[in-house]
Amino acid sequence: MIRLLLAEDQAMMRGALAVLLGLEEDLEVVAQVGTGTEIVPTALEVRPDVALLDIELPGISGLEAARELSAQLPECRVLILTTFSRPGYVREAMAAGALGFLAKDGPVEDLADAIRRVLRGETVLDPGLAAATLRAAPNPLTSRERDVLAASEDGSSIADIAQRLFLSPSTVRNYLSAAIGKTGTRNKTEAALTARRNGWLA
Amino acid sequence: MIRLLLAEDQAMMRGALAVLLGLEEDLEVVAQVGTGTEIVPTALEVRPDVALLDIELPGISGLEAARELSAQLPECRVLILTTFSRPGYVREAMAAGALGFLAKDGPVEDLADAIRRVLRGETVLDPGLAAATLRAAPNPLTSRERDVLAASEDGSSIADIAQRLFLSPSTVRNYLSAAIGKTGTRNKTEAALTARRNGWLA
DNA sequence: CCGCACCACTGACAATTGTCACCGCCGGGT
DNA sequence: ACCCGGCGGTGACAATTGTCAGTGGTGCGG
The missing domain is CATH 1.10.10.10 (Winged helix-like DNA-binding domain superfamily/Winged helix DNA-binding domain)
Incomplete structure (x- = not known):
């Protein structure tokens, strides 16, 4: 049984994903949060195998939380799930120790599989997106x-x-x-x- | 069996909602679209009982589609489902002939019930939101x-x-x-x- | 120790933006 | 017939914004 933490600000999206993932017989949503601030404390409490994190969250962002998480709970794999496939996001996500990066404009069917793959230690990242990120200029701003x-x-x-x-x-x-x-x-x-x-x- | 049309641009959200609503034994998602432009043609083809429309869509907005729909297919009830509870949106939705207005920051559990209620001809609209809309100034811009x-x-x-x-x-x-x-x-x-x-x- | 990049600041200048008063034209309502 | 509001426009003026050159201070890597 794969234990999941789900962080997503939009209640309806969060609820829908929770139900959906709960239907898979090897997955179990053990915690749901709607803000970035709750992620790390909740994770430390429930010890999920995989954390599914949105980036745009009230409080701290999913990327900051990912950084914290891979420092304080390294056995928890992080899968970023976001609306925007921005080059900077991908870069930051990888630097923050996330194993996967999934865009919300892809099919739901991919989600459960992506979770299983990050649990096995595989990286989940669309090759085209990876290439686009490498092609794009890194953040030039101070x-x-x-x-x-x-x-x-x-x-x-x-x-x-x-x-x-x-x-x-x-x-x-x-x-x-x-x-x-x-x-x-x-x-x-x-x-x-x-x-x-x-x-x-x- | 309540026949549903689902219009939502984010593929994952759309897919998740479709699966979720399909689990209810009196609901059936008969069409899914990701753009505003597809809404009216698809509705005319599949003749759904209820159309669940996002507002922010590529092509025409869900509100414009709602207007078209209530003109061309008046027997199809419209339920607006949106990220933003903006006064102007609520006002426009009601003017466009929508029977319901639901925000995505509410619980998923409300959704199926809202659909059943609009099908019965009831109006679905949070009273607090209705009050806020009436309190807010109408669009002053030319x-x-x-x-x-x-x-x-x-x-x-x-x-x-x-x-x-x-x-x-x-x-x-x-x-x-x-x-x-x-x-x-x-x-x-x-x-x-x-x-x-x-x-x-x- | 030196160069380099970043931070914080000043002052001068040009370009853009925002305000205001005013013009004519049209269409709808009384 | 008249007024009113919206549309499209001009010109003048003040305020804000953007550019540039230059001043110091700090901290970091070679």
């Missing part, structure tokens, strides 16, 4: 550039961002200008969007 | 203001938007200024975001 872009995502003015990050407006402007250059865009809105799409933020 | 905001969502410059919509840059600036005023925001990025969040676009 830590501060990421912070500033993330803070600009809600359309805040430079003055707002400066206040929130305790920086001078000029400094913010400089970081934004650098980020705009590195992303090959023409203003902060575009820069934030492409950085997000590439999985370069948070 | 058609052109919506167009311009939608075109500015990707961070385009005013010149870009003007070209795309065949308008003078000055006109675009005027519409944006009006939209910024009406949304109570301070620049086009914020305006586009709040308009989107309220379900005022597309």
Whole structure:
């Protein structure tokens, strides 16, 4: 019996997957969580064989949780399950010690099998996606550039961002200008969007 | 046997729901589609009793499809199933002739029952959500203001938007200024975001 | 120890954006 | 006939944003 932890923020998706996986006779969902913060404590408590983690979660992201998990509970295999096949996500997932990376736009039928494969220690990763990730440029942004872009995502003015990050407006402007250059865009809105799409933020 | 049409863009979610609903002995998923464009043709072919529609779909939106459906196939009840409980969405859904509106952040267990209820002609709509929708201001934007905001969502410059919509840059600036005023925001990025969040676009 | 990259900041300048007053045109309602 | 609101536009002005060159300070690897 493979013991599963399921982390997914959308209640209906979470519930549906839990029922579905529960139908397989070798799988058992032993824990379900809806936030990133709960993942590690719950995993330490229930000791699942495989953790199925969404990336976009309230609290900490599934990627951060994966990092924590492979440090604190290395016998638990991590399978990332996400809406977006962003190059940065794949890169981070592998670096975080995840064994598998599955996109939600694939068929459900693949899921149970992917779980069995990561349990056997096999890597689950679409070859095309792997190639695209290797082809794509790695994250060119510095830590501060990421912070500033993330803070600009809600359309805040430079003055707002400066206040929130305790920086001078000029400094913010400089970081934004650098980020705009590195992303090959023409203003902060575009820069934030492409950085997000590439999985370069948070 | 209740015949269902299922429209949802995320393949895994769609597949999971199909399996799940198929387990109920009075339900039968007779068609699954992943785009908005397929909804009406498929419905006309398979004549489902209930159509379960996501809103955010490639091609036309679930709301537009709902409008078409209640015109061309009035005996088919529409249940909207969506990620976002935006006031504008609820308003549009009801105006489009949908009988039910269900958010994906609720438990899966509610879904089958909601389907049975819309089939009986009952309205499915969370009372709190209904109240919030009535409390919220209706869409204050004119058609052109919506167009311009939608075109500015990707961070385009005013010149870009003007070209795309065949308008003078000055006109675009005027519409944006009006939209910024009406949304109570301070620049086009914020305006586009709040308009989107309220379900005022597309 | 030196170079290098990153962080934080300043000041100047140009380009873009946002505001406002104002124009004419059309269509619907009273 | 009249008013009103939406559409499309102009021009002027102020505010914000983006670019660039340059200043220091820090920490890390060769």
